[in-house]
Every structure is written in C-alpha cells, then in structure tokens.
Amino acid sequence: MKIKIQVFAALKDYLDPQFYLELQDGTTANEVRSQLLTEYPMAENILRKSKLAVNDCFVEGTYTLKDNEHLLIIPPSSGG
Amino acid sequence: MNLITEDPIDLIKMFSEAHDPKAGAVVLFSGEVRNHSHKRDVDYLFYECYVPMAEKIIKEIIETSYTKFKLHKALCCHRIGKVGISESAVVVITASSHREEAYAANRYIIDRVKHEAPIWKQEFFSDGTHEWGHNCSCFDHQHIQ
Numbered sequence: 001m002k003i004k005i006q007v008f009a010a011l012k013d014y015l016d017p018q019f020y021l022e023l024q025d026g027t028t029a030n031e032v033r034s035q036l037l038t039e040y041p042m043a044e045n046i047l048r049k050s051k052l053a054v055n056d057c058f059v060e061g062t063y064t065l066k067d068n069e070h071l072l073i074i075p076p077s078s079g080g
Numbered sequence: 081m082n083l084i085t086e087d088p089i090d091l092i093k094m095f096s097e098a099h100d101p102k103a104g105a106v107v108l109f110s111g112e113v114r115n116h117s118h119k120r121d122v123d124y125l126f127y128e129c130y131v132p133m134a135e136k137i138i139k140e141i142i143e144t145s146y147t148k149f150k151l152h153k154a155l156c157c158h159r160i161g162k163v164g165i166s167e168s169a170v171v172v173i174t175a176s177s178h179r180e181e182a183y184a185a186n187r188y189i190i191d192r193v194k195h196e197a198p199i200w201k202q203e204f205f206s207d208g209t210h211e212w213g214h215n216c217s218c219f220d221h222q223h224i225q
Contacts, residue, residue, distance in 0.1 A: 009128050009200035010212040056132050072130070078213035079127065079158060079199030080111045080170050080190065 001025055001067035005032070009075045011050065014043035023065065029054070030061030032071060050075050083138045084131055086161045089168045100152040103175035105182040109190055111170040113163050117213075121206035125213075127160040127169065130198040134158070141192045149185035151176050156189055158199060169201075170194075 006018045021032065029052045037047055052059050053072040065071065081097060091110065098106050113125050138156055145154045153175035163169050172190045176182040201213035 008130055008198065009202075053133065056136065072133075074130070074133075074198050075200065076214070077195055077197055077199055078201045079129075079197050080194035080201075 001027075001065070003027075003032070003065055003068075004070045005036075005073065006070065007073045009078075010046050011043060011073060011075055014040045025067075027065050028061065029059055029063045029065060029071060032065070033061065033073070036073075046075050047073070081155065082157060083135050084129060084158055084160055086159070089157050089159055089171050091168060091171060094155060094157060094171055094173060098153045098155055098173040098175050100175050102177060103152045103182075104177050105179035106153075106173065106175045107179070107182040107186045109172045109186050110168045111190065111194075112168055113165050115165045117203050117205075122165070123204045123206050124165065125163045125169065126202045126204065126210075127158070127163060128200045128202065129158070129160040131160075134197045134199055137197045138193055141189055141196070145174070145185050145189050148188065149174075149176065149181045151181065151185050154185060154189060156193060158193065158197065160199065 001023055003021050003023055004018065005021055007015045033047060037044055051074045052061060053074055054063060054069050081094065095108055115122055142154050142156055145151060151174055155173040158170045159168065170193065172186050174182045174186040174189065176185065202210055203213055204210045
C-alpha cells in the first residue's frame with residue numbers, strides 16, 4: 001500500500017516535507033516512525049517526541065494504516 | 081473571526097467583538113514577540129502552522145472553555161508567518177460576569193493553544209542565525225485540562 005507522509009517544522013531539517021512510502025498491509029504508525037528513525041538517526045530526538053495523526057486526527061502509534069492514508073508527524077508545538 | 085491569520089491582529093477590532101452586556105470583566109492576553117531569547121537578540125519570529133488541525137484544535141479549546149467556565153465570550157486568534165518585535169503573535173480574550181472566571185478561562189485557553197495547536201515558532205536572531213523554538217515538550221509534562 002502507498003502512504004503519504006508529511007512532516008513539519010524542525011523535522012524538515014532532516015526529512016522532505018512530503019513524501020510517499022510503499023508499505024506492507026498492516027503496517028502501524030509506530031512502525032513507520034521506527035523506519036524513519038533508522039533512516040534518519042539525526043532526527044531521533046524530535047521523531048520520538050512527535051505526535052502522529054492520520055487524515056488530520058491524532059492517532060496512537062498502534063494505529064494500523066490503510067492504503068492512501070495521509071500520515072502526519074507532528075513535532076511538539078511551540079506556538080504563542 | 082479567523083482563528084489563524086497571516087495578517088497583523090487588530091486588537092481594537094477583536095476587543096470590540098468581545099463586549100457583552102452580561103460581562104463585568106473582559107480579559108485580553110496578547111502574546112507578543114520579545115527582542116531577546118536565551119540572552120540573544122531577536123530580529124523577528126516566523127510561525128509555521130498546519131492550519132487544518134490548528135483551526136480544529138483551537139475551536140475545540142474555545143468550545144471546551146465555555147463548558148468549564150462561566151463565559152459570555154471567548155475569542156482566540158494566532159498569527160502565522162513573519163511576526164515582528166512587539167507585534168501580537170496570539171491574542172485571547174475572555175468575557176465573564178466576574179474577573180476570576182475571565183482570568184482563569186483566559187489562562188486555560190492560552191496554555192492549551194500554546195501546547196496543543198500544531199504551530200511552531202522559528203526564532204531569527206540579529207547575528208543572522210535562526211533556530212526552532214522549543215517552549216513545549218508535551219510528552220514531558222501534563223497540562224491542566
């Protein structure tokens with residue numbers, strides 16, 4: 001299945017803002033995070049602290065992704 | 081009114097929308113850009129935002145504030161993009177019959193917006209460098225709900 005990944009803020013110092021991943025059916029959001037941790041070790045601190053969202057709703061890491069879903073990796077907020 | 085804007089926030093206009101005949105207290109909080117951060121001179125801030133979720137989250141925070149506090153009006157607007165020194169980055173206005181509720185609700189809203197809305201500040205310093213702000217790490221502590 002194909003998943004669109006979007007990252008923000010400091011994560012863009014390490015990863016492309018948006019990209020697609022081909023994943024096996026049944027892959028969870030946490031497994032995507034683990035894959036990114038392996039590929040981008042310099043981003044480990046912020047990747048581990050980031051929240052995950054699918055289709056604009058926060059999800060737990062155990063969420064099982066579906067084909068064509070849009071996974072957002074959201075670093076800790078620093079608004080205000 | 082907009083919850084997120086790229087334009088300067090019009091404090092007077094926003095305040096004028098907060099008046100309510102039942103309100104004896106109207107509290108306005110303006111989060112403004114300092115000219116210094118961690119002993120360094122700041123030129124300006126740039127706010128990145130994921131607007132679809134930020135709007136949804138701020139809307140939920142405001143709706144929840146009405147259920148937790150005796151409010152007549154609650155308004156919030158966060159600016160994004162480049163924000164200069166002394167300009168408002170975020171404004172929260174709460175109107176209640178009495179000041180205790182207006183102050184408490186205002187604090188509740190700004191604390192949650194700062195920590196939950198997907199908005200990120202980047203500080204641009206006078207020495208030409210810049211870095212992402214890190215005023216919150218939501219996984220390290222709990223916020224009052």
